[in-house]
Amino acid sequence: MPHTPEPDDGLDSTAPPPPVFHVEQALLGALLLDPHRADDVSGIAADSFSTAAHAALYNAIITLPRPDPAAHARSTEWLDRVLATAREQTRGLTAAYVHALVQVCPWPSHARAYARMVEAEHARRRLRTAAGRLVRTVRDPSLPHPVPTALTEADALAAVVDDIAHRFPPRAGVLPRTTTPPPVAREHAEAGEEEQLLLAAATAYPTGIDSVRWLLADDFTVPLHAGLWHCLTALARRQEPVDPVTVLWEAQQRGLLDNGSEPGEVLRMLAEPAGSIEHWSEHVLERSLLDVAEHTGQRIEAYAGDPANTPFQLVIGARRALVDIAAVRTRWQHATGATPPQRRRPAPTTRAGPPTTRAAHAARATGATR
Structure with missing residues (x-):
């Protein structure tokens, strides 16, 4: 040998x-x-x-x-x-x-095939690096405005995915078989308190619930708080009386107290409003966006870290993961009125010509470039 x-x-x-x-x-x-x-x-x-x-x-x-x-x-x-x-x-x-x-x-005559393999591995490294930057940005406590910065990194990650898709047009939708990490239920120092203040404000001023329809129960970090938000929105939708007692009763009907939550504690939490619904709702949504961005970056990192995944699978898996950021981002824009300019997809930086394989040429000819 x-x-x-x-x-x-x-x-x-x-x-x-x-x-x-x-x-x-x-x-x-x-x-x-x-x-x-x-x-x-x-x-x-x-x-x-x-x-x-x-x-x-x-x-x-x-x-x-x-x-x-x-x-x-x-x-x-x-x-x-x-x-x-x-x-x-x-x-x-x-x-x-x-x-x-x-x-x-x-075989020197196989140089083009070797180059294609080098290109594929470089694409994997680029994707993993971009996903890692997104995760590190979300975790950076020193950022004064973490959401816009995280979204900028998400756009950069999406641009890398687009460039890889140009170089390796996705084939039939074969998702990566990589086991990705589940969402991490991180303990936020202020999340629980902010969610409690939101629930209390919504209980005291239920007419404001309709103005924050962009907020979902999934945005809450504490399961009990998510369930109570379901109760509040359901009562408001049915136009029934809303106060701490009616919310507590709705919570019992939904089985939210089965996990040992004390009714008295729930009543006290809902009876101490401070601030506006809109203010605390934006805080909850921003934290949810950052959590989704972090998990998306971790998923794509896992895909790119698995050498068994082809570039085609990486593109499909990464785009599926980025959909989650896009969904919560749209709601965040509605909540804050922030509508940044639409991201322009950059042209490839190193490829001088069209894709080098027959499959890629065929995919471009049929318009299957995404």
Whole structure:
């Protein structure tokens, strides 16, 4: 079995390299052996590679003038120039590694297929990075206006999904089989109190409930509070009297007190209004939006972290997940009157031409690009 060369670029030598590492080696070996094949490779750039050494070598290969094929077959002059150019970015490269890449390439004629694999893995990394940024943004306690910032990151994530869909048009709707994490019931320091104040305000001023129809019971973090909101909206819809006692009775009819909730505590909570329904409803909805955004980012991170998922599956799974943000975002815009400009989908940044596979061409021809 041939030895797999590994560049000295600071990687942990104890961890076995992932499959894409070997794919990158095969692609680089093909291009080093037959430099003219770089003209047939599209959809990737230097940052598409998983290591700095491979990125530097690819950048050198595509920037240096092509050697004469006959001269290249007899001399290592062009390989030496590639090595010298790559060393300007990654000093750990050796001539032995460059020559070993040529030896480990199975079929130089498969360079285009290797490039497609590198492109697919780069798409996975891009998606995972964008989803991670969304999750970190939601969790950042220092942001003065977390919702607009989180929505900006959600738009950036959606743009990455769109670009991947352009490169890998989705096939028949095969969802990722990855097990995604369930929504995390995080304890918010102020959520419970704000929800209680909202319920009390709605009990005291039930005519205002109709003005916050964009608020749903699912937006509450405490199950009892969500159930009481159901009670309040039901009583208001039926135009029945609303006060702490009638809400408590409705809660009993719905089985909300079966979990041990004390009737007296419920009455006291509903009898202490402070502030307006609209004010506290917006607070509850904003927190719900952030929770949905965090869970969406976690789902997409899980999809992108599973190497068994194809780019087609990643696109479908990510778009399904982003629907949840879109739904709560629409309600948030209704609540706050915020209507940001519609997101423009950017054109691909590195692909110079149309998708490189026949399947992709066929998908574009039938309009199945989403």
